[in-house]
Amino acid sequence: MGKQRKKNLLAHFTSVAKIKEASLDEIATVPGMNRKAALAVVEFFQNQNL
DSSP states (O other): OOOHHHHHHHHHHSHHHHHHHHHHHHHHTEEEEEOHHHHHHHHHHHHTTT
């Protein structure tokens, strides 16, 4: 994931914790994101809980 998408996610959700709690659909609505990128974010956080 690029710097701009990370910046957009943090600007929208204001914290990593809130990104982690967000749904796939919520993440996909962030400017610069698409469903594939949103799925990668969701899967990343799911794998962190292992």
